[in-house]
Amino acid sequence: MVAEFFDCGGVLLPLDRPHVVGILNLTPDSFFDGGRHTDPARAAERAWRMVEEGASLVELGGESTRPGAHPVPLDEERRRVLPVLERIRDLPVPLAVDTSDPALMREAAACGVRLVNDVRALSRPGALEAVRASGLAVCLMHMRGEPPTMQDDPRYADVVEDVHGFLAGRRDAALTAGIGARSILLDPGFGFGKTLAHNCALLRALGRFRDLGCPLLVGLSRKSFVGALAGGPRPVSERLAGSLAAAVLAYGNGATFLRVHDVAATRDALALVHAIRSGAAA
Ligand code: PT1
Numbered sequence: 001m002v003a004e005f006f007d008c009g010g011v012l013l014p015l016d017r018p019h020v021v022g023i024l025n026l027t028p029d030s031f032f033d034g035g036r037h038t039d040p041a042r043a044a045e046r047a048w049r050m051v052e053e054g055a056s057l058v059e060l061g062g063e064s065t066r067p068g069a070h071p072v073p074l075d076e077e078r079r080r081v082l083p084v085l086e087r088i089r090d091l092p093v094p095l096a097v098d099t100s101d102p103a104l105m106r107e108a109a110a111c112g113v114r115l116v117n118d119v120r121a122l123s124r125p126g127a128l129e130a131v132r133a134s135g136l137a138v139c140l141m142h143m144r145g146e147p148p149t150m151q152d153d154p155r156y157a158d159v160v161e162d163v164h165g166f167l168a169g170r171r172d173a174a175l176t177a178g179i180g181a182r183s184i185l186l187d188p189g190f191g192f193g194k195t196l197a198h199n200c201a202l203l204r205a206l207g208r209f210r211d212l213g214c215p216l217l218v219g220l221s222r223k224s225f226v227g228a229l230a231g232g233p234r235p236v237s238e239r240l241a242g243s244l245a246a247a248v249l250a251y252g253n254g255a256t257f258l259r260v261h262d263v264a265a266t267r268d269a270l271a272l273v274h275a276i277r278s279g280a281a282a
Contacts, residue, residue: 007182009114018270021259022050026080044087054267061098067151085111102126109134121170128177137183144193154193206253217257220246
């Protein structure tokens with residue numbers, strides 16, 4: 001059973017409706033909006049805009065982890081993230097930071113961040129303890145390999161069962177470390193060491209992850225497999241319709257948190273589905 005609320009570092013988010021997580025990339029090289037928000041003042045403006053557009057959370061990231069991306073030195077990641085954090089401490093929705101670095105997790109928590117999104121599922125030494133000691137919530141994601149090479153012929157015996165087993169193990173590691181069961185999100189990691197067929201299998205089988213007892217977060221927004229399926233290979237700028245369809249499908253299959261670039265459009269698409277499914281619109 002999934003709890004009624006997600007405890008996002010002290011802010012309770014109801015789980016009976018979808019939540020949009022707005023992505024704020026502070027990298028010069030992100031696949032969609034790289035370089036657009038490297039100026040802290042403009043990044044802060046974008047964060048406020050995403051709240052107006054209906055984001056339940058705003059996530060900052062200083063390291064690109066798309067396929068082929070190379071790691072960023074910690075100092076550079078800190079230089080990108082911390083000045084923006086200082087400016088948006090008073091944002092009326094919880095802040096998340098996308099990082100695998102335990103030192104940055106602690107610094108971000110001290111600046112008011114409530115959730116750590118870690119594509120490496122708190123595997124770095126000290127990461128579990130940094131999250132526990134700071135009272136942060138966490139999103140644990142599955143990745144096969146590391147970004148520079150993860151798309152080089154990824155193989156699984158059974159992708160759904162492999163990812164399920166991995167997430168169960170990382171959830172247990174988080175619980176053992178003392179992180180609260182109601183503060184953990186799980187994410188199959190679309191596009192992280194996965195072929196088109198793997199991504200499709202996971203999206204179809206999201207219901208399989210229900211028994212893990214944690215809400216699901218998914219990141220599908222403008223990824224290449226969306227472009228490949230929605231009308232043929234499409235450039236990133238032409239993947240909005242496919243991304244909305246993918247978000248709606250993922251929500252229908254059990255995801256609660258949708259990590260997206262296009263906050264207003266995704267909110268509207270999900271609001272329609274939620275209104276009809278819940279009977280709220282009579
Ligand atoms: C994600 C995610 C993330 N995605 C979480 N964090 C990215 N929790 C960064 C492509 O194939 O899904 N969940 N942080 C961005 N990663 C990618 C991966 C971007 C693949 C693009 C692709 O185009």
